[in-house]
Amino acid sequence: MSIRLRELIRAVRQCKTAAEERNVVAKESAALRNAFKEQDTTYRHRNVAKLMYIHMLGHPTHFGQMETLKLIAANEFPEKRIGYLGLMILLDERQEVLMLVTNSLKNDLNSRNQYIVGLALCAMGNICSAEMARDLAPEIERLLQSTNSYIRKKAALCATRVVRKVPEVMESFVERAPTLLTDRHHGVLLCGVTLMMEICDIEPATLDTYRTHVPTLCKILRSLLMSGFAPEHDVGGITDPFLQVKILRLLRLLGKGSADASDQMSDILAQVATNTEANRNAGNAILYEAVQTIMGTESIGGLRVLAINILGRFLANRDNNIRYVALNTLAKVVAVDTQAVQRHRNTVVDCVKDADVSIRRRALELVYALVNEGNIKTLTKELLDYLRISDLEFKPDLTNKICVLVQRYAPDKQWHLDSLLQVLVQAGAYVKEEVCRALVVLITNAPELHAYVARSMYRALKAHQEQAELMLVITATWFLGEYGELLLPGRQGSPLPGEEAVSASSDDLVSLLEAVLSKSKEAAAREYALTALMKLAARVPEQTQRIKATIERQTGSTFLEVQARSCEYSKIFGLEAIRAQLLEHMPPLDESTYSRNLGNPNVVDAAAAGPAQAQQAFANGAATKTDDIADLLSMDVMAGPAAASAGPAPTTSAVDMLNELLAGDLLDLLGGPAAPAPASMPAQDPLGGLFGSQPTTSAPAMDAFGDLMGSPAPQPSFPITTVFEKDGITVTFAFTKPPGQPSVTDIEASYTNASAAPVTDFTLQAAVPKFMQLKLDPATGNALQPNNGPSVTQAIHVNNTMHGQKPLVLRLRIAYSINGQPTLEQVEVKNLPPGL
Amino acid sequence: MIRFILLQNRAGKTRLAKYYVPLDDGEKHGLEYDVHRLIANRDPKFTNFVEFKTNKVIYRRYAGLFFSMCVDVTDNELAYLESVHLFVEILDHYFSNVCELDLVFNFHKVYLILDEFIMGGELQETSKKVILERLAELDKIET
Structure with missing residues (x-):
């Protein structure tokens, strides 16, 4: 004799530890297995109930699945009830066992006992699979016409699931669904509207036929609105808000894109919007839905003003839920009517700082949509202020959004630089690499800002040296390497208005970069610092010896890349004749090429074009060689076309340099297959190998030296x-x-x-x-x-x-x-x- | 559409879980854990809505119990919040002054009540009276 369900629950509740609970459950599971094996029918439904409880506790129960099917096949209601309940809890539509129940379901759907039909409909509406839906669709269609409202409403929801699972049987329901709208029972109406919405969703062509029912829907809505107190469906003084919301939703589907339908519903929408009491949640739910319907259909201007005003009231509400839905809706409305939303800008910005993350998220979305050229400065300032204090989980999203906004709407380049630098300082960890790359492109094209960027980056790196994020460090290092000499006394331009002056000697500058080189935890930062120093060595003559010594020290670095590069750079110090040209300034990057490539998935082509172009250049003679070498040396694959047009560069020296590089002992450095390369071989191979612009080098080299400036990592290309x-x-x-x-x-x-x-x-x-x-x-x-x-x-x-x-x-x-x-x-x- | 409905106590024990989308047991437990972690520590003044993966959870706390529904992002949050309340009122009437223990010992009844209220992830009946009368009838034929 097994124990009762209540006793099992009590026994489990008395367990003090998880182990004890497992014990009790294991014992009971064993007893249940036995009972199932012995085909005990008297207590079968009680056993399945216990099984459900065990399942709820999170223990395995698959051994009892067949029992639920047996219960469903039983004759009595209580057994069937537990059987169907077990079916819904223990199984789902993906299990094949479910197929076995199709026949029982069919019998039960045809039963004369309405309670049994109800059970079968419920199970079907909750978990039927596509096959079952196809097999049983005719039964559902018949039950939609039942005289019993209880059956009708359940059948309507079943039909919703059936058409969702097997859209091809929809035809039989398309005509039937609107007949439910004449029903007096609210449940049937609700389920009928749900069915119609599902059908419209799956087959938009039905929208046209269903538009003829707009007046009926408006009539139902009006009667709900005017009915006065109806105890059966009253929620805080409002009659059946659930049905009202559902109908408004269907009206939205039907009114969208149809001026006629929108016109037919405009009266009732105005009534709903003006007459619904907004002091309770139920009323607000209706208003919220009505606003969405007004904005989502082809409503007239006056109605839209009404809707926007409701949202304005929502936004000023003290209840956070209401403010949340207001923000949510305004974000949808902003595309339709920006002006109306702009009026609430200040409130929205305040919401970005709300304590509740749900509100903050919505508000941020909205601010994002609200920004334009006119208000970018003020809004970005607000967002930056908030970035400083925001939660960690919120920062990546916020950072990303600020970067996108700055890039899209920046009024001038200096502001662009300032804003991004602030983001880098405050949340460098979340700034994407493309953003920094775009900044580099922007600045190389703005000679007037070169000195300014050097000063700003120096300040930022100096102030945040200890805890700066990688992205800030590498961006700043790159700029200092490129334009560092403009910091030095005598070569420094006058500070821009409002800028504090920087006094940095060449010693300070080199020390700063050396600190990055020797102390940074990130290999990438060290690599950037090394290259930056190398560049400065050519431009700040008084520091050449010091830098040379520093770089030579790095030949023993434990970072492989740093070690390899420093060996190569030390060799370059030996080639005085060409060193200066080798380390010239980057030519301005072509913005349009860059942005085109940024939006173009075929970046591969651009990257692949590098070597190909170089090869061609060799065929064409020495004149163009320089450019290609410049490309390779500037570690920039993508600048290829830009540099090619960048103008004449000293030809002879470059040829010499090339020869020297090829013939000289530098080749030894390359090792591997490239070393024995004959001089006639396309020169870009060893060069590429040396400077990491080519796929022949190791991947990390690509990343460190190619990435900030160049294209995204090379991608495999596929044959046609x-x-x-x-x-x-x-x-x-x-x-x-x-x-x-x-x-x-x-x-x-x-x-x-x-x-x-x-x-x-x-x-x-x-x-x-x-x-x-x-x-x-x-x-x-x-x-x-x-x-x-x-x-x-x-x-x-x-x-x-x-x-x-x-x-x-x-x-x-x-x-x-x-x-x-x-x-x-x-x-x-x-x-x-x-x-x- | 409602994806799932959960009843959890403050300690995170699930008292009722109804899924309208097919999920593996492991996924279900993961979800229950995630949802509880997400809502248990929120300030009562905060919104009753939290974004959860690609959906939204509408929750409400009644004494020590959290009722939560996971719905589509486009659904009307306020209306679902109201339906959570209606469900609680129905439970309250049925068990006359419901408490957590009622739900523990009568979990199968709670499923029964829920099935009269929501089906296949959609609201089925909005009248408390109709549902309670139906439940009374069902109880009568059960005994």
């Missing part, structure tokens, strides 16, 4: 693959990967026709396995000209969520007419290059 060939039609795929998103592949499909006959109605559809997401852009055309005429292209974007585990596969369905003869082909594409 032909995926389909028939009737002269060829489909090829070219692949690129956007930087930083290894799982995403952008495919450019191009279609050509080599046959003599024109191909028309060409369409390509693609399908991918479930774990991938696919987006197909429209093709540039659907006709392919004969004889290899211009190709038609189409962009396909695939996100492989299991990147690295599963390769990219696609199934293509290609339809076209050739000579008026329609053809349909299906191919599975598996021969894609690895690594996608």
Whole structure:
């Protein structure tokens, strides 16, 4: 004789330790197993109830799954009840066992006992799988017409789930759903509206048919509004706010994009917005929904003013919940009516500093949307002030947003620099590398700020030397290396208005960089410092000897990169004739190329173009060599095109330098396969190897020396693959990967026709396995000209969520007419290059 | 749509968990832990809404119990907050002055009540009277 459920619960509650609890549960589980084995039917439902309790405690219960199915098949209501409950708790739609219950469900849905039908509907509405939904859809459709309102409302929600799971059975429900709107029972109305919304969601084409029901919906809403006190549905003086909210939501779907429908509902929306009491949560819920509906449909201006005013009142409310929804809605409204939202700017900025993280998040989103050229200075100041005191978890998001705003709206370059520097000082850890890179591009193009940037960076690095974040250190170090000499007395320009003067001797400057070089914990910072010192050695003659000594000391560094570079740099000190040219200033970077590459996933091409271009340059003669060398030396792959046009550089010396480098003992440094390279071999290999601009070097070198200035790390490129060939039609795929998103592949499909006959109605559809997401852009055309005429292209974007585990596969369905003869082909594409 | 509903006490013990989306047991426990950590220490003056992954949790505390619902970000937070309250009122009526122990010993009843109120993640009935009458009928045929 087993114990009762109550006793089990009590026994578990009395346990003082987790071990004790496990003991009790293990004992009971054993007893349950026995009972199940012996096919004990008297206590089966009690046993399953206990099983649910054990499940709730987090212990394994799979051994009892079949028992729940047996209970469902039983005849009595109490057993069925526990059976269905167990089914919903212990199983879910993904388990195959669930299929076994389909037949019982079908019987129960057809039962004459309304309570049993209710149980079956409930189970189905909660966990039915797609197969079950397909099998049982006819039953649900029939039950929608039941005379019992209790059955009707449950059937309506079941239908919602059915159409969600199997959209193709929707047709039978499309017409049936609006008939529920004539029901007097609120539950049925509510569930009917839910069903209609789901149908509209899945099949937007039904919106048109459903628009005819707008007057009915308005009528229901009006009767709710006017009904006076209705005890059954009253919530704080408002009749059924839940139903009102649901109807307003459906109206929003129907009114969107339809002036007629919007017009029909404008009266009732105005009534809701003016007559709803805003002193209770229920009333505010309705107002909130009404505002969203007004803003989401094609409402007239007056109504919109009303809605914005409600939001203004919400924002001034003392209740945080109300302020939260106000911020949330304003963020959506801002695209429609910026002016109205700008009026609340100060309140919104205050909300960014609220104690509640939920409010802060919403407010930040909104501020982000509110910023424009006119208010960027004040708003950024507020945000920067807040950045200093904000929580750690909030900082990454905030930092990122400030950086984006500054980059987008900065009124002038000096302000841009100042703001980013402040961000770097306060939250350097969260600043993205691209932001610093963009800053470098900006400043190299603004000669008037070179001295200023040197001063600012010197101040910042000096003041925060000890606890500065890596990003600040490397940015500052890079600038000091590049423009450090402009700090020195005599060469320093006059300070800008409002700027405090900096007095730094060349000794101070070098000491500062040396401190970074020897003390920084981060290898990257040391690498930057080393290169910065090397550059300064050429520009501050009085410090050359000191720097030379420092660099020579680093040849024993434990950081591999620092060691390798310092060896190479020491060698350069031996080549007095070319040292100065080798270490010249960076040419201004081309902003447009840079920003184009930033937004272009094909950065690979730009990076790959480096060596190719160099090769060509060698073929063209010495004149252009200098530029390429300059490129390589400036550790900047992307500056290639910019530098090529940057103007004449001393030709002869560069040729000499190249020869020296190639012939000289520097080659020994390279080691490995590059060392025995014959001098006739394209020179960029050893050079690239030496200066880390080429994939032949080790990856860390790339990062340290290429990254701040150059392109993102080089990405693998993929061969163009032909995926389909028939009737002269060829489909090829070219692949690129956007930087930083290894799982995403952008495919450019191009279609050509080599046959003599024109191909028309060409369409390509693609399908991918479930774990991938696919987006197909429209093709540039659907006709392919004969004889290899211009190709038609189409962009396909695939996100492989299991990147690295599963390769990219696609199934293509290609339809076209050739000579008026329609053809349909299906191919599975598996021969894609690895690594996608 | 409601993703899941949780009833947890202040110590984080789950008293009721109803999921309307399929999840593994491990994921469920992870979620319950995360949600509790997220809401347990919030100031009572704060909003009753917290963003949780790609969804939103609407929660409300009644004595030592947290009632939370995870809903879509586009859903009406205030309306769900109201429905949490309605659910509590129904429990209160049914158990006449409900306390945590009622829910512990009658967890299967609580599921039953919830199933009359919400189904498949959508609100099913908004009238307290209809639900309570229904529950009384069900209790009668049960005995």
